[in-house]
Amino acid sequence: MCAGAISDTLFNNLTNLNVVIPENVLKDKVTGYFMHLKGETGLIAVDPSISIYTVFRSAGPVLSAEKTRGFDQVLLDHAIKEGVRFVNQRVKKVIAGTKEKISLIFGEDEKEWEGDLLVGAFGVNSRIGEKLASGYKPPKCWSACQTEIEVPEDFSERTIRNKIHIFSTDHPNIKYIAFTPKGNVITVTAIGKNVKRVDVENALKEEAISSYLPVNYSCKCHCHPKIPVTIARNPFSDRFVIIGDAAASRYLKNGIESAFFTSEWAASAALHHGLSSDDFKNHYYNRCLKVFSRDNIYGKILFGIYDIFGNSGTISRININIIRGEQEKSHDSKILSSVILHLFTGDAPYARILREAFRPKLFVSFIKESFRSRHAR
Ligand SMILES: Cc1cc2nc3c(=O)[nH]c(=O)nc-3n(C[C@H](O)[C@H](O)[C@H](O)COP(=O)(O)OP(=O)(O)OC[C@H]3O[C@@H](n4cnc5c(N)ncnc54)[C@H](O)[C@@H]3O)c2cc1C
Numbered sequence: 594m595c596a597g598a599i600s601d602t603l604f605n606n607l608t609n610l611n612v613v614i615p616e617n618v619l620k621d622k623v624t625g626y627f628m629h630l631k632g633e634t635g636l637i638a639v640d641p642s643i644s645i646y647t648v649f650r651s652a653g654p655v656l657s658a659e660k661t662r663g664f665d666q667v668l669l670d671h672a673i674k675e676g677v678r679f680v681n682q683r684v685k686k687v688i689a690g691t692k693e694k695i696s697l698i699f700g701e702d703e704k705e706w707e708g709d710l711l712v713g714a715f716g717v718n719s720r721i722g723e724k725l726a727s728g729y730k731p732p733k734c735w736s737a738c739q740t741e742i743e744v745p746e747d748f749s750e751r752t753i754r755n756k757i758h759i760f761s762t763d764h765p766n767i768k769y770i771a772f773t774p775k776g777n778v779i780t781v782t783a784i785g786k787n788v789k790r791v792d793v794e795n796a797l798k799e800e801a802i803s804s805y806l807p808v809n810y811s812c813k814c815h816c817h818p819k820i821p822v823t824i825a826r827n828p829f830s831d832r833f834v835i836i837g838d839a840a841a842s843r844y845l846k847n848g849i850e851s852a853f854f855t856s857e858w859a860a861s862a863a864l865h866h867g868l869s870s871d872d873f874k875n876h877y878y879n880r881c882l883k884v885f886s887r888d889n890i891y892g893k894i895l896f897g898i899y900d901i902f903g904n905s906g907t908i909s910r911i912n913i914n915i916i917r918g919e920q921e922k923s924h925d926s927k928i929l930s931s932v933i934l935h936l937f938t939g940d941a942p943y944a945r946i947l948r949e950a951f952r953p954k955l956f957v958s959f960i961k962e963s964f965r966s967r968h969a970r
Contacts, residue, residue: 620775630909635916690832727830829873844892846939
């Protein structure tokens with residue numbers, strides 16, 4: 594249900610909290626992004642000092658022989674070590690909080706839990722959010738599609754090369770396809786409003802994409818996770834606060850990191866201000882809106898531009914040529930590479946990336962490259 598790319602900031606923030614992710618959970622360190630636009634390919638290298646790792650959120654692909662401890666289990670084990678009691682049961686119903694307490698019903702035998710504060714970290718793939726009586730409106734979501742493909746080790750070393758591969762596709766339902774390397778497994782993620790399994794199967798047959806897969810590959814499993822594209826309304830009430838995807842996240846990128854931040858802000862609001870609806874509104878939700886809502890609009894503009902450019906063969910060719918030229922330079926300004934890298938690693942606010950994308954120098958490179966490629970033909 595997730596591509597499992599862990600950003601540099603998230604990795605460092607977890608390290609600062611003494612959450613050690615064991616080496617066997619970190620499947621690959623990403624050394625670059627291959628951009629495949631309309632059959633043209635450009636590589637954008639990631640600075641070696643930046644740690645972008647890939648992980649399986651759970652134990653690995655459903656039908657795979659190799660089962661490992663996943664990233665979420667590491668987080669859960671850490672929480673348990675810190676004193677958390679883990680009850681592996683489904684929450685059935687939340688009973689609205691009062692000034693004194695909040696409670697919920699859980700498990701098959703419908704037990705009741707009562708406490709001081711309830712934190713909803715149920716994501717967007719759960720229906721529990723629909724049953725809340727607190728005026729909560731979940732974020733609007735797209736339905737993505739993912740599949741996992743096992744590849745021989747030498748294929749991975751030769752073709753995937755510890756890089757994330759981003760492909761444009763001719764399929765109208767898919768905005769882009771990403772290959773995330775995890776040792777001898779590739780996680781294929783297709784992003785779009787409503788991507789079906791058959792859409793992904795067809796897109797993977799396109800020559801520009803199939804040449805990055807073994808000849809007789811098979812998909813180990815597939816899933817249709819939802820991905821939020823707006824921010825929830827009222828993810829709080831008295832003694833109840835909702836965090837993670839179900840509350841607010843960065844548009845299309847770094848959802849795990851957004852979950853990290855929203856949980857930190859919610860904890861800070863509860864500890865430093867109080868547990869009332871107003872406390873969470875003023876000191877938690879407003880902070881989510883401040884960080885995400887406007888920046889996500891810039892994100893939508895950027896991905897919109899990327900979409901339009903990615904659909905044009907001519908513009909794609911020009912952009913890939915600019916990237917190739919920039920990558921040959923040692924440390925001169927690599928504006929387009931940096932814009933695309935930030936867009937896909939999600940390691941800078943969208944507002945900053947948009948400003949960078951509109952730098953006159955990039956516009957000049959674009960004009961020069963279009964003249965150059967017109968004369969070269
Ligand atoms: C296709 C795709 C690719 C992605 N790739 C990346 C990526 O590479 N990097 C990244 O940072 N982010 C990525 N994301 C985003 C990331 O997966 C989410 O932002 C992140 O998982 C949100 O965390 P969360 O804790 O809010 O929700 P979730 O991770 O969805 O966790 C919710 C948990 O609540 C549990 N739950 C739900 N309902 C109940 C209930 N009633 N009772 C008990 N438990 C319940 C669920 O079982 C689940 O364990 C991707 C998302 C998609 C859709």
